[in-house]
Amino acid sequence: MKCLVCNTDFMPKIDFLALFSPKKEKNSTMCPACWQKFHRLTGTRCPQCGREQEKSEICQDCQKWQRAYQGKILLNHAAYDYNAAFHDLMVSYKRYGDYILCQLLSELAKEDLVKLQFDYYVPVPTNPDHQQKRGYDTIWEIFNPLVPLTPLLLKKAGSGAQGEKNKKARMQAKQNFFLNPEFRGTITGKILLLDDIYTTGRTLYHARDMIWTAFPEVEIESFSISR
Amino acid sequence: MNEAISSKAGRQWLVDNLDHSTNQGQTAIPAVQKGCCQRCGSVCYARLPSGALYCRECVGLGRLDQGKYLVRQAASGTYPKQRGMTWTGQLRPAQAEVSQFLLEQFAKKKDCLVHAVTGAGKTEMIFPLLAEAFSQGKRAAIATPRIDVVNELFPRLSAAFGQIMVGCYHGKMEKEPAGEQLVICTTHQLMKYYQAFDLLIIDEVDSFPFAGSPQLHFAAQNAVKKTGSRVFLTATPPKDLEIAVKKGQLAEIRLKRRFHGGLLPIPKLDQYYRPFIGKKGLHPKLVKRIVQACQSGHPLLVFVPRISEIPIYLDLLKKEKGLAELKMAGVYAEDPDRLEKVQAFREGKLDLLVTTTILERGVTFKHVWVIIVAADDRIYQTSSLVQIAGRVGRDKDDQTGLVLFCYHYYTRQIQQAVKQIKEMNR
Ligand SMILES: [Zn+2]
Ligand SMILES: [Zn+2]
Ligand SMILES: [Zn+2]
Numbered sequence: 001m002k003c004l005v006c007n008t009d010f011m012p013k014i015d016f017l018a019l020f021s022p023k024k025e026k027n028s029t030m031c032p033a034c035w036q037k038f039h040r041l042t043g044t045r046c047p048q049c050g051r052e053q054e055k056s057e058i059c060q061d062c063q064k065w066q067r068a069y070q071g072k073i074l075l076n077h078a079a080y081d082y083n084a085a086f087h088d089l090m091v092s093y094k095r096y097g098d099y100i101l102c103q104l105l106s107e108l109a110k111e112d113l114v115k116l117q118f119d120y121y122v123p124v125p126t127n128p129d130h131q132q133k134r135g136y137d138t139i140w141e142i143f144n145p146l147v148p149l150t151p152l153l154l155k156k157a158g159s160g161a162q163g164e165k166n167k168k169a170r171m172q173a174k175q176n177f178f179l180n181p182e183f184r185g186t187i188t189g190k191i192l193l194l195d196d197i198y199t200t201g202r203t204l205y206h207a208r209d210m211i212w213t214a215f216p217e218v219e220i221e222s223f224s225i226s227r
Numbered sequence: 228m229n230e231a232i233s234s235k236a237g238r239q240w241l242v243d244n245l246d247h248s249t250n251q252g253q254t255a256i257p258a259v260q261k262g263c264c265q266r267c268g269s270v271c272y273a274r275l276p277s278g279a280l281y282c283r284e285c286v287g288l289g290r291l292d293q294g295k296y297l298v299r300q301a302a303s304g305t306y307p308k309q310r311g312m313t314w315t316g317q318l319r320p321a322q323a324e325v326s327q328f329l330l331e332q333f334a335k336k337k338d339c340l341v342h343a344v345t346g347a348g349k350t351e352m353i354f355p356l357l358a359e360a361f362s363q364g365k366r367a368a369i370a371t372p373r374i375d376v377v378n379e380l381f382p383r384l385s386a387a388f389g390q391i392m393v394g395c396y397h398g399k400m401e402k403e404p405a406g407e408q409l410v411i412c413t414t415h416q417l418m419k420y421y422q423a424f425d426l427l428i429i430d431e432v433d434s435f436p437f438a439g440s441p442q443l444h445f446a447a448q449n450a451v452k453k454t455g456s457r458v459f460l461t462a463t464p465p466k467d468l469e470i471a472v473k474k475g476q477l478a479e480i481r482l483k484r485r486f487h488g489g490l491l492p493i494p495k496l497d498q499y500y501r502p503f504i505g506k507k508g509l510h511p512k513l514v515k516r517i518v519q520a521c522q523s524g525h526p527l528l529v530f531v532p533r534i535s536e537i538p539i540y541l542d543l544l545k546k547e548k549g550l551a552e553l554k555m556a557g558v559y560a561e562d563p564d565r566l567e568k569v570q571a572f573r574e575g576k577l578d579l580l581v582t583t584t585i586l587e588r589g590v591t592f593k594h595v596w597v598i599i600v601a602a603d604d605r606i607y608q609t610s611s612l613v614q615i616a617g618r619v620g621r622d623k624d625d626q627t628g629l630v631l632f633c634y635h636y637y638t639r640q641i642q643q644a645v646k647q648i649k650e651m652n653r
Pocket of ligand 1: 005
């Protein structure tokens with residue numbers, strides 16, 4: 001096996017439980033040394049967004065949202081710390097367009113995502129211009145192999161990428177999503193929004209706002225691979 | 228500057244399709260041919276959802292997809308014929324000998340390997356060669372795997388060749404090419420050139436990532452004109468170049484003496500049986516060695532294999548009574564304060580620096596001594612060990628010093644490093 005991150009050959013570890021289980025686990029796309037660079041969010045965390053911190057109180061970002069949304073904070077589930085390894089991975093996947101890394105991101109998302117039971121999984125849409133240029137939708141490709149996706153939202157063309165903005169500009173970013181006109185029918189039950197990175201929460205709150213304009217009753221939470 | 232020289236002379240770049248006809252002097256080729264990337268030579272295996280192959284190895288330079296084209300601008304146009312050298316220094320006899328050899332091989336269009344000990348003054352030796360190439364209106368490049376070396380070479384070469392246009396290119400800067408007659412760049416940047424140079428000098432060929440990368444070798448081959456020649460500079464020749472020397476494809480010259488004429492310090496070997504870090508802290512013998520080195524008044528570099536070990540060693544060292552008075556710090560590649568710490572160490576404001584292989588080459592500290600903890604770790608190639616040892620005794624007023632390899636297992640790399648150093652001293 002060749003590691004998707006560092007390109008070295010490695011022996012996939014043999015898990016005897018997996019060997020005898022009826023469902024064969026797919027081999028990992030990353031070598032053990034590279035796995036060590038990714039840090040799972042396990043310690044004390046913000047109960048609302050999953051951010052790792054000293055205290056288990058609501059973090060500053062979430063306090064801001066609490067005020068802005070009169071207490072209706074979005075509950076976000078996050079799996080990995082946004083550290084240097086994760087940053088580098090996203091640079092390769094999004095800026096350079098190294099498409100095959102979607103396999104690795106799926107792998108990172110999988111363990112936590114399969115534990116969450118929702119009626120609809122709505123990917124956060126990406127800019128159609130960037131999609132055209134890269135040849136793929138960065139979010140869709142990660143989550144499509146894991147859960148059935150409902151393309152409820154679209155993003156306006158020409159709206160800048162979040163990654164290129166600083167924190168303040170991100171918080172002030174305008175609503176760029178709209179409801180997919182091709183989606184017909186109604187939604188009842190619970191929606192899980194899917195994104196790669198939770199930075200300020202701005203994007204996910206906008207996504208929720210837009211869904212609520214059409215389906216105000218629906219319950220919405222979110223999942224981000226990293227926080 | 229001569230108008231005939233296009234700013235894009237000898238460059239190659241990607242285009243999505245060929246709807247506009249290529250200009251004069253340009254050729255376009257399919258970017259992927261027979262499944263191979265035409266920019267770096269790698270076999271493409273990853274596919275986009277469209278089914279098109281793309282190259283992962285050189286993806287940082289702009290993704291090269293099957294269906295795209297590489298446009299290549301011919302290296303036409305000649306530069307003014309002038310030596311352009313403003314350097315007035317004198318080469319020492321040993322350096323002059325190497326320099327003369329390079330001139331002879333260049334006239335014969337033969338590729339060369341210069342095997343020079345660390346601290347031999349390699350850069351000055353290539354000045355006459357560059358001047359000769361420029362006097363014939365030729366174009367040259369100096370490429371090296373490491374950005375810090377590029378940044379160090381650029382001002383030196385700009386000063387030495389005041390009448391030549393010198394360009395500096397690496398991945399951390401965005402700059403449009405200007406067709407400079409002398410280009411200083413990282414080996415990665417060579418992928419942006421196609422048959423551009425009459426003379427390509429590759430410095431530190433033994434260092435990562437060049438040594439292990441077929442893509443960079445491919446690029447180094449492609450960047451030179453068919454009629455051009457290449458010079459490889461190194462303190463520890465990699466295997467493939469030694470083989471090329473044996474086959475007669477490469478002319479080799481050795482420079483065994485340092486700039487000041489002195490010998491290389493021979494590493495002292497120090498074997499351990501118990502772990503370097505035990506239940507009660509650092510191994511007492513290791514502590515003793517460090518204390519002794521520091522008491523001698525020399526600034527000390529302590530090399531550890533991994534970044535994660537730097538704070539551990541630093542904490543333990545700070546707890547040692549014998550070292551309580553010392554000012555120490557740790558530094559690693561992505562350290563935001565890297566430059567400041569290195570500068571503080573250079574100025575004597577720090578007595579001891581715990582570091583990883585980032586400081587193995589290119590940097591000079593007066594009077595420095597070095598200790599390598601876990602010299603048997605697999606991250607130390609022979610060339611790294613030789614380079615680290617080469618940090619010591621570079622000053623003409625202080626030609627000796629301590630190089631200590633601490634290890635549990637006497638590895639082949641340790642053995643080879645010591646052997647090479649002794650050979651160069653003969
Ligand atoms: Zn790996
Ligand atoms: Zn929070
Ligand atoms: Zn390539």
